Structures are given as C-alpha cells and as structure tokens.
Amino acid sequence: MRTEDKKRTARRALEDRILKGDGSTSSDQRARAFNNVGLPEPLHALLGKVATRPTQVTEADFAAAKASGLSEDQIFELVICAAVGQSTRQYDAGLAALDEAIRGKVG
Amino acid sequence: MRPGILDHDYGAGTKLLFALIRLFSGHPVPDAAKLVFYRPDFYGARMKEFTQEAMRGPSAWSVADRELMAAYVSKVNECTFCVGAHSATATRAYQDGIRVAAVLADLESAPIEEPLRSTLRMLAKLTREGTLGADDMRAVLSAGASRQQAEDALAVCFAFNATDRLADAFGFEVLSPEGFDAGAKYLLKRGYR
Numbered sequence: 001m002r003t004e005d006k007k008r009t010a011r012r013a014l015e016d017r018i019l020k021g022d023g024s025t026s027s028d029q030r031a032r033a034f035n036n037v038g039l040p041e042p043l044h045a046l047l048g049k050v051a052t053r054p055t056q057v058t059e060a061d062f063a064a065a066k067a068s069g070l071s072e073d074q075i076f077e078l079v080i081c082a083a084v085g086q087s088t089r090q091y092d093a094g095l096a097a098l099d100e101a102i103r104g105k106v107g
Numbered sequence: 108m109r110p111g112i113l114d115h116d117y118g119a120g121t122k123l124l125f126a127l128i129r130l131f132s133g134h135p136v137p138d139a140a141k142l143v144f145y146r147p148d149f150y151g152a153r154m155k156e157f158t159q160e161a162m163r164g165p166s167a168w169s170v171a172d173r174e175l176m177a178a179y180v181s182k183v184n185e186c187t188f189c190v191g192a193h194s195a196t197a198t199r200a201y202q203d204g205i206r207v208a209a210v211l212a213d214l215e216s217a218p219i220e221e222p223l224r225s226t227l228r229m230l231a232k233l234t235r236e237g238t239l240g241a242d243d244m245r246a247v248l249s250a251g252a253s254r255q256q257a258e259d260a261l262a263v264c265f266a267f268n269a270t271d272r273l274a275d276a277f278g279f280e281v282l283s284p285e286g287f288d289a290g291a292k293y294l295l296k297r298g299y300r
Binding site: 006007010011013014017018021023046049050051054055057059062066072073075076077079080082083084086087088089090091093094095097098100101102104 | 109111112113145148149150153154156157160161164184185186229233237239240241242243244245248254257258261262264266268269271273274277278
C-alpha cells in the first residue's frame with residue numbers, strides 16, 4: 001500500500017473509531033462535538049474553545065461540564081472529537097486546495 | 108493534566124511502563140505520551156499510527172523538516188508544550204538549533220530553502236484561518252515543493268492541529284529544557300509508536 005494511502009486510511013480509521021465505536025457518550029453527541037454544532041451549554045463553551053481557541057480552555061470549563069452531569073470519561077471523548085473534528089476540516093480544506101491547484105495546472 | 112482520569116486511571120502494566128520510563132530517562136513521562144495510553148482503543152492507538160506515518164513514514168521531507176513543521180504549526184496555535192517538544196526534536200534532528208530558532212522567530216528571514224519556507228507559510232495560513240485557496244497551494248508548488256510534499260506537510264499539520272488542541276485543553280505540563288530534550292531523543296530513536 002502506498003504511504004499516502006496509509007495516512008488517509010489511518011486518519012479515516014481514527015475518525016470512524018471516535019465517532020462510531022463504543023463509548024460512554026452517544027454517537028450523536030460525539031458527532032456534534034466533532035462538527036462543533038448543536039452543542040448545549042456548558043459543553044458548547046468547552047468544546048467551542050477546543051475547536052477554535054484551545055489556549056483559553058480553563059479548569060472552570062471542565063468543572064462546568066462535570067457539574068452538568070457528564071463523567072470525566074464522557075468529557076474526554078467529546079474533547080477528543082472536537083479536536084479531531086476541527087483538524088479534519090482543516091486537513092480536508094488543504095487537500096481540496098491542493099487538488100484545485102493541480103487541476104488548474106493540468107487544465 | 109485534566110480531567111483527573113488522565114493523571115490516574117491507568118492499568119497496572121501501563122503504570123509499570125511509566126515507572127520504567129521515569130527510571131531510565133530520569134524524567135517523568137510527558138503528558139503527550141500519557142494521553143495516548145489512556146483508553147488507547149478510543150484514540151491513542153489510531154492516532155499513534157497516523158502520527159508515525161506522517162512524521163516517520165517515507166517522504167521527500169526529512170524527519171527534521173517534519174519536526175520543524177510540527178513546531179511551526181504549534182507556534183501558530185500558541186501551544187507551549189508542543190513548541191517545546193518539537194523544536195527540541197527538530198534541533199536534534201538537524202543538529203542545528205540556530206536554524207530552528209530562526210524559523211520560529213521570523214519565517215521570512217530564516218536561512219532555509221524556498222520549498223520549505225513556502226510550505227511553512229501555507230501551513231501557518233491553514234492553521235490560523237482554517238482554510239486555504241488554490242493560489243496558496245500554487246505558491247507552494249511554484250516554490251519547488253512537489254504535490255506529494257504538499258500532501259505530506261498537510262498530514263503533519265493534521266496531526267499537530269489535533270495534538271495542540273488536546274495539549275491545551277487537557278493542560279499538558281510544560282517540561283524543563285532537559286525534559287524536552289529527553290523526549291526529543293526518544294522521538295528520534297523510537298518515533299511515535
């Protein structure tokens with residue numbers, strides 16, 4: 001298998017696992033975290049920061065998520081999904097720009 | 108690290124491994140390494156596989172170049188832990204700390220090759236703005252990077268856009284320069300497996 005195939009395959013395997021595999025959160029919750037949409041407070045505050053301004057995440061954000069009834073394992077899963085989701089959107093945007101640049105060159 | 112499970116909830120075998128690493132390296136296990144051992148079936152196992160391939164798999168970029176990309180993306184994300192870890196690793200890999208410091212201080216004036224400079228500029232824009240146009244990629248290709256090199260750089264960028272976010276969200280403890288150097292040695296010898 002070519003190495004690029006291996007990287008794309010490995011990235012897809014990661015995404016499939018965190019979104020569709022077993023977990024202490026539902027697949028729906030994980031998909032919302034991954035896509036950074038439709039999140040209730042206080043999760044929206046925590047996961048929105050993970051996606052777009054992670055240096056601003058605080059202890060208070062974790063405390064609020066726990067106080068809303070989530071376990072630490074549930075928070076772990078959703079933070080992972082939010083981080084991988086944002087980096088996936090950026091990766092896809094980069095690959096699309098590259099495809100467009102190559103197509104333009106050929107055409 | 109937060110939440111507390113990431114500091115405490117490991118099986119006996121993993122705890123023993125952490126103790127051995129501490130014993131032989133003289134430094135505590137970095138939080139980045141601990142994270143991938145926490146419920147590895149959920150995240151760590153697959154992320155390690157991706158990162159190993161992106162950072163150590165076949166590529167026209169050297170290992171040093173890819174470590175520099177990791178440090179540079181982390182600098183744009185203002186992720187102190189990952190800048191420390193990967194600038195130390197790039198410095199060891201190049202055997203040239205001045206080159207790494209120059210790129211992190213000012214990409215435009217740093218004494219590096221144009222394909223690498225142009226690629227780092229593209230990764231910074233993607234990281235900062237979350238999006239790119241075809242013109243940004245044409246600039247990379249015109250500077251002499253191949254299509255495959257651009258793709259390889261995007262894979263490094265994916266790994267560190269995810270890892271930087273987790274480092275800051277989970278509050279990875281920033282190490283001493285000696286701690287980062289010990290980690291760099293490990294990453295160059297063993298990789299990300």
